[in-house]
Amino acid sequence: TSPSQTITDLHRAGAASDVFSGSRVTSPIPSPPAFVRQRLAIGLPEVSEVDVVRHFTRLSQESHGVDNGPYPLGSCTMKYNPKRNDALAALPGFACAHPLQDADTLGGVWEMYVRLQGMICEITGMDACCLAPAAGAHGELAGLLVIRAHFDRQNNRRPVVLVPDSAHGTNPASAAMAGFECRIVPSDLKGRVDLVALREMLTPDVAAFMLTNPSTLGLFEDQIVEIADAVHANGSLLYYDGANLNALMGIVRPGDMGFDVVHVNVHKTFSTPHGGGGPGAGPVAVKAALAPYLPSPIAVRRDGVAQRDDDRPLSIGKMKSFHGHVAVLLRAYGYLRTMGAAGLRQASENAVLNANYLQRRLSHMLPPVYAQFCKHETLLSGERLNTSARQFAKRLIDYGIHPPTLVGAGCVYFPGDLKSAMLIEPTETETKASLDYQVEIFQRVFDEDATDEALVESAPLSRKIARIDLKN
Amino acid sequence: TSPSQTITDLHRAGAASDVFSGSRVTSPIPSPPAFVRQRLAIGLPEVSEVDVVRHFTRLSQESHGVDNGPYPLGSCTMKYNPKRNDALAALPGFACAHPLQDADTLGGVWEMYVRLQGMICEITGMDACCLAPAAGAHGELAGLLVIRAHFDRQNNRRPVVLVPDSAHGTNPASAAMAGFECRIVPSDLKGRVDLVALREMLTPDVAAFMLTNPSTLGLFEDQIVEIADAVHANGSLLYYDGANLNALMGIVRPGDMGFDVVHVNVHKTFSTPHGGGGPGAGPVAVKAALAPYLPSPIAVRRDGVAQRDDDRPLSIGKMKSFHGHVAVLLRAYGYLRTMGAAGLRQASENAVLNANYLQRRLSHMLPPVYAQFCKHETLLSGERLNTSARQFAKRLIDYGIHPPTLVGAGCVYFPGDLKSAMLIEPTETETKASLDYQVEIFQRVFDEDATDEALVESAPLSRKIARIDLKN
Amino acid sequence: MNQRQHEFMLEQKPVGYNVHTGSDVQSMLEVMGLHSIEQLFEDVPAKVRLRRELDIPPALSEWDLMRDVRAMADMNSTVLSHASFLGGGAYEHYIPSVVDAIVSRGEFLTAYTPYQPEMSQGLLQALFEFQLLVGRLLGQECVNCSVYDGATALAEACWMMCSASGKRRVIVAQAIWPEYQEVLSTYLEPRGVTIDYVAQHPVTGLACPAAVSVLVAGGDIAGVVLQSPNALGVIEDVAVMAEICKIHQALLCVCVNPLLCGWLEAPGKLGADIVVCEGQPLGLPLSAGGPYVGIIACAKPLERYLPGRLVGRVHDLNGKLGYALVKEDREQHVARDKATSHICSNQALNAIRVAIYLACLGEANFMRIAQANAANAALLCDLLTALPGVRLLRTGVHFNEFALELPMDAMQFSLRMRKLGIFAGVPVARSLAGHERGLLVAVTETKNRADIEAYARHAGACLDAS
């Protein structure tokens, strides 16, 4: 019952690296300050280079990425991460630039920023954009702080933010970090925002309503115009959580739907790799009236030259050190320039096509919770299963398919009594053959669930370890 | 019984690459010549980029490299391939240079060449070196052609080359390609060159004797001085097959042992990766008298500036297009500059230490064929096995260890009745823990061989396919 | 056009990374009884639909994209084109090639958060090893699985102190990076946290224990924040501050350059309750500013206040040990508005970089690098302060960065040095108003004696010219 050897258990050997074989210490080491002793030991391993390589190569092989097979996690948009974009990020002109170089020696960064800001504004239907936020939730926080600054400027304190019960956990968490009180808007029976309830909740203390559309249930909020009107009539603002933007590129823009603030998850919609949890990037974009409050810096073009703009007195300030995840944003830039307008629209069309195709093909086993067309992801019910949605998903692992999103295993939240549901987002980069294969495997597991419950209960059987049940 | 899906079986989809989305055809396509029709179809797959990535990622995972674990193949020197050297080869200054650029725009290539030539001369004890040959066998051919040219110049035709019975197959094959007749020199009972027989065979028609030292049996030819004297007394030359140079760096130099021509396998001794069979590089080095005959080009330093030298009227000419495997040689350069003199000596010492340690630890199961200390590799007898050396080796696969070299499975040749032998070369980059682990696995398989013959006979059991028996 | 091509042209060609051929689309639609994808979007109100293609630049082939971005890359200077002595929170360090070789492997690069532990043991173990090694380095028991960067790590740590203490006031020794000050404001002010800055000692540059002591004695203080080396390059006395905090039951958070822990005792061992750092010096490329990795390490009692993910050792149903995400009840996807933080995407791949980096270097080399940084900075400092009119701005002990007062405007000096191929340093004025002649100079193990002497030589010339 010992876990895999960790790097610290490996054989003590000649250190992997040899920074000092060429003697890099140019002069005597100075004396430490009087008040602190020199370090005597850290506890780092001393491992040979080949052992380091073998160890981490093995760990990588015991992992699963989009490069290994379908990854149909809901609301995570695990689409193909183009290799060419990794090559862009590795170009020394970007990888080896220091962020505190004089701004005029980073012209390529500002040029890329200006272009990417522009494309994000166009895609989202917004007027201004800041690329600094480090991730989706960070973009949410930035957006909410912009909203806060906007009302502060009007001396109109509004301490409340509304979020739907199906919202990503980051929405209420970001609202709390931005100093807002959260109130939960219920869903109606069709899985959409309960408009009547929303109208009642739109009191003068409401700063904003945060919405992702399509929702985390995979459904388009078809009352979005009414929602926007109601929110704006209350003097409140409408926030767009970009997590599900992959369904709508080039089809309908958040700005045109009435949203005032948007964040984009470039590691979802714009294909930058997740890297096992990050780094991503979460640019935030707003309508013109809110532009002065955007975080700093942003890039602007003046006299044809892209440059950094820090002189923004109404800005909410900095969200992090320096100016954003350049190496990630560069990948997003590469993606957008490869896709073009038609490519982006097609991507969203195909994402929705794929989700509906899977929903239809799986419906006799796992009927959709809401019997209608979905958008880029579909919420399926596991009620017909003998075991459980969880065990069904664990058994998929034995066939090399990553489980869909389940309650408590992922960053999505299912409201109410949807404990047996699973959320599937195939993305547009899965071929028909891949989808058909997934259906075939789902069928096989469904049949096993019907005929050999014990087998499914004991899954996964093919991995290094058996099922892990956490009590936290 | 269908093999894995090949790339041509994958789902037809949008082509992976998109060279032409930006329309790269600048003008009308010209008409083909009258005598040949335009191509209508090739039969290349049309596969999505993510499917290409997944397909070849899977194929890589179904392969085994030094990065995955011990690879104790005899005479192959599967040591660690340093990652930093791959980074050197990827530098655009080398990777993106065209070989037919004016020679003065490739100054970095010639500079690296001059330095590497010099280091190889010093390590081998030779006076001149050409880096052009593409692999070990190619270096052999170059060396033999140099020898041929040398005798031709003296109007002294010597049509015969001697090789030991234990020689790598490339030795006689290269001799044949160089237009020589091969004669086989037998081994004595101690596994070394039969000096008496050799002396008899040294007739006036013998151009050269090809020898690898240590031999492919892992033994140092301790009569090397007598051998060299006999060869030279006959007016013949002594050729050093560098395949086993890893045993001797900084300890004894081929040139000092009396060899006249040497090739070096940089993909063995100097750690450049094998890449599943190549590309390697096989620089050839010679004593001063033979220098004029070396292939072209070589690099020279004139007035402090490294440059290409093509003006070599006695040269045997070109071995291949252009001037050698620059990206491979650069890795060898990186290796030598990282090791330094002490590092190289230590590498050979440790390679020999590791081989002897394994030989000793395994001796109760697989006694050495020749009961004495070995050099960098050890030839073990499988006679105590119930099954066979082959099945023993196949069972190792189930424990993640690559089989040693066996008769007919590798490029080594065992003379006489050594059909049950296995040749093991651990290399110096395996730690003691790795060697101990290998011993542990060998012991486990040895015990299985004693107690469960059927199990060992059916190995490997853990792989995608079972044993493959080839009738060719 | 040949026949085969003609056949292709008849089909709807997918664009970009789209994969479906026209016939794929048709057959999928048929399964659903539809005739066009458009039908799947009928619930989108017509009045808000986009009735045109997006107005973004035309699609580029891979080759054209490379040319396009290479042209932008060429508009940047770099630490390869110039000898860089820039620091200020991001440092040029040597990164073993092994690090890039491993993190570029698709299994790591293209993985999602390991919510399914059975399928992600390797990824989880790598992240566990990050926590393990970094915990040892910083001298703390618990390490989270990364936040965005050093600045947000510090902000999150301040909120940890507020949550743990129930108080809403934090004392910060002034000389933290200016970006960190800004991020503290951004993160903490909306939540009603007051930040009191305490000036450094005007001669030594150290935080003043007396001043902090007075404030902490007030009793409403959640904790104290110290940066070491601070924004003037001076190594702070963590132990004395820890003592003051202990007396008044305030928490102490130290923001440290992690490399310093290879030379001097770790803040966690000197009494800091929370140690945060920007992990960039541990194997991350400069990348013109990011992504980097924020690290928060703390003592066990504070673990439940940590933001973001934690990997732990757990048992599978057969009792075998493995790895999984643990204590998710702190996180936003469970606790929602009660979560310790909103963080979801973190910097996992960079955390793995750190683990590989530390494993590559090993104990002895890591310590030597730290010492070399100190030695190299000391050498340049000695050479520069020997120049007429140049003096150390603060007398405290430095690590790999020191602040000078020049006999001329620092920006102007830097511009002159830049023309000679040297990035001379970061202006002190950005963190300490009114010090226009102050320059913060960083020297790492990437510089050898010749580089350092060249700096000094050129500096002499640039100053003479003034």
Add this chain to the structure above:
Amino acid sequence: MNQRQHEFMLEQKPVGYNVHTGSDVQSMLEVMGLHSIEQLFEDVPAKVRLRRELDIPPALSEWDLMRDVRAMADMNSTVLSHASFLGGGAYEHYIPSVVDAIVSRGEFLTAYTPYQPEMSQGLLQALFEFQLLVGRLLGQECVNCSVYDGATALAEACWMMCSASGKRRVIVAQAIWPEYQEVLSTYLEPRGVTIDYVAQHPVTGLACPAAVSVLVAGGDIAGVVLQSPNALGVIEDVAVMAEICKIHQALLCVCVNPLLCGWLEAPGKLGADIVVCEGQPLGLPLSAGGPYVGIIACAKPLERYLPGRLVGRVHDLNGKLGYALVKEDREQHVARDKATSHICSNQALNAIRVAIYLACLGEANFMRIAQANAANAALLCDLLTALPGVRLLRTGVHFNEFALELPMDAMQFSLRMRKLGIFAGVPVARSLAGHERGLLVAVTETKNRADIEAYARHAGACLDAS
């Protein structure tokens, strides 16, 4: 020096990539009853032992090595620093990033030859797919698993023709790359093979069927060699030459630019018995000259004369299909001096590159690239021949490379163009003596209209200046 370090210093430190600590060495020696490694070398005669350390430059750390090699890299110009129109047997082509991402994976990169098929199914399948796709491209059934490069492929193919026919005379159409001519001499003359070169047609640049016909009719000819496009850029008439060979029972070997097979019918389908090529245009970086990959494809009856490795589909003992090296009885490790060739290490990883490259591009794109090469070259050719005094050297049809006659010395012209940032081409004189005004200009898909027009504009200026 601290205690921990001190402890380290007491041990013998391994150098470079050596891994053993002093205590490892001691304990291993003890197992063998030895006291020093030196005892393992007692069989090396004292009189030849090296009694000093090797005299090679001191070891460099990884960082210093990178600086050292980067400095050498900066001494090279490249096709990135200059717009390159160089060809002559190696071409700048666009390489999808996927190719590098895959071949850099350690499982492929650090593998040995797959002699143990059960452990190497993936590697074997990748090589099989190389054979499969290249066979389709070149229009032949059998493809070997690579030889060193195009030149050695041609030499090996000539020997194949000799072996198969039992004859020792080969006819070669003159306009093959000069390096190929040299390599043919190097490889074939020692084995007693005579090479007869036949001049091209002085106007069209094509090989003369009549001249070849006369020679072949002699009857002692193993085969005929044709390069297409030839060294003057002219596409050869394979079919007519195949007919001549057939009549006289000689074999025909065609050395082709593989990219041409995306535009025009494959030589294998036009009657060539053997098709060889330099595979560099199929996804291999220029790398200042190598490593590239030599490809030999042939009809089934010639398979047993192929040099080097072959991967085939085979059955395991349960009858399941898999992959393995096959027909090893041809190879040196079995047949020794009777082998078809001495080749052992080949270019396997580059063969995998080719497979991935072809899979990435796919049928339609590959054809379009080929067409674009033809179109781009035609455009530049038109623009240049419109300049006063510039004319095509030979009138045959070109693919992506054409030979011009300039009104000035070609070397001098190239030098002028180089100063304007353009590598203008390869001098014709290297393959065709006496043509000092000849310049061979290659244009691939990497050049767009602006690049091509810039060449023409600058060429005009450079010629005017003369």
